[in-house]
Amino acid sequence: MSNDNKLTGAQVLARSLKQQGVTVVFGIVGIPVVDVADAIQAEGIKFISFRNEQSCSYAASAWGFLNQKPGVCLVVSGPGVVHALAGIINSQINTWPLVLIGGSCETNLEGSGAFQECLQVEMCRPYTKYSARPPSISLIPSVVERAFRYSVVGRPGATYVDLPADYIQGTVEPSKVAIAPAVRPTFAQANPEDIKHAANVLMSAKSPLIIVGKGAAYARAEDEIREFIEKYQAPFLPTPMGKGVVPDSHKRNASSARSGALKGADVILLLGARVNWILHFGKRFNPEAKIIQVDIHPEEIGVNVPVEVALQGHLPLVVRQLIDSIPGSFVAEPEANEFVISLARHSAANAVKQEAKYRNGALPMTYHRAFYEIKQKLPEDIVLISEGANTMDIARTVYDFQTPRRRLDCATFANMGVGMGFAIAAQLHYPSSHVVAIVGDSAFGFSAMELETAVRCHLPLIVIVINNNGIYFGLEKD
Secondary structure: OOOOOOEEHHHHHHHHHHHOOOOEEEEOOOOOOHHHHHHHHHOOOEEEEOOOHHHHHHHHHHHHHHHOOOEEEEEOOOHHHHHHHHHHHHHHHHOOOEEEEEEEOOHHHOOOOOOOOOOHHHHHHHHOOEEEOOOOHHHHHHHHHHHHHHHHOOOOOEEEEEEEHHHHHOEEOHHHOOOOOOOOOOOOOOOHHHHHHHHHHHHOOOOEEEEEOHHHHHOOOHHHHHHHHHHHOOOEEEOHHHOOOOOOOOOOEOHHHHHHHHHHOOEEEEEOOOOOHHHHHHOOOOOOOEEEEEEOOHHHOOOOOOOOEEEEOOHHHHHHHHHHHOOOOOOOOHHHOHHHHHHHHHHHHHHHHHHHHHOOOOOOOOHHHHHHHHHHHOOOOOEEEEEOOHHHHHHOOOOOOOOOOOEEOOHHHOOOOOHHHHHHHHHHHOOOOOEEEEEEHHHHHHHOOHHHHHHHOOOOOEEEEEOOOOOOOOOOOO
């Protein structure tokens, strides 16, 4: 604070972030945000400085998923914001909360060809839930509060706050600074009549399937979903980042019989899972199956498949309603149910085939053999960052998880370059765990320099590069 006790815009912003509970900011400093980074650290907030804006925006994106609170990313004007759009779009598509703060040129120089001048608010608006510049320094807290609120309420997503250079360096009387409360999102249950309908459909099923999406992991719905599956006893299928919400070791896990589960189910309960490319747009579902879809976002319900019952609400609350509404198992003796028996038979047969792949002695090593050998050396409680083409796709079938949010990959947007940013965010979130990034050689090339960031920040990452000299099947020897 200056001698006349006024606050700079940088200080107002830093205090606003602290008011919102921010403990770490990912970013790159430079004109005009150097003072902002200084002010952030002066407030006791950790600042992790990266080598590239894409990586720091990906780190903030992953932080939002892991913490259920907005990850915060600070970048310079113009090109810095352009590069950080990668994380903005990644968060928006994956519905993870993120707040990007970008410096911009002085307001009195706009339209004059100022240094790194760019229409940043307009550029970010199509890919965010909220994109704005504070009307004045004194109103920075109000705009920050709104950015955080929009980021986490309803369907989570990305927001952008623009901070001109003259705001950062300008001053304001403390008494004139707006007071904005910390954001506390509210959650809602589903319509009770819809819950009754869903319970009736579930209890009439002969071959039900529960699909657990990454939305369940984000929503912290693991306790409720595990209790529901124990009561209802139906097979379940986790999507790649839904792994661990229910332990992969659970006897009802149908991952090894995925095709048969989708084709044979007469009722499918979607829990935080979108019917997009990851689930083949529903084209592999039994066409006669009745769909019950639980989602926070009403517009997502019914996309690509007709829905028998739509349950809009916060996933843990809705699953609790379902638990209270069903009397017990979908059949009296689940172990004698033909659907359960069939999936168990297919899983056992596929396990034998998988084991044979692990024992393949060909050289160069196959993906399965390499992953198997790595798996033998890793502790069970790792946090796995999986990135690449075949490297990610095949690893999904090899590594098991018993707890949620311990496996991160490119997720819905399927973009390469997320690996090191995700790994750094994960190590900060899980300081006592081993974070292991198993990445393809091409994917690693997108963000390899962030190894320096990890070393400088004393983050003990383990990075394993699967080198096939190319993408997918690699390059021919000649």
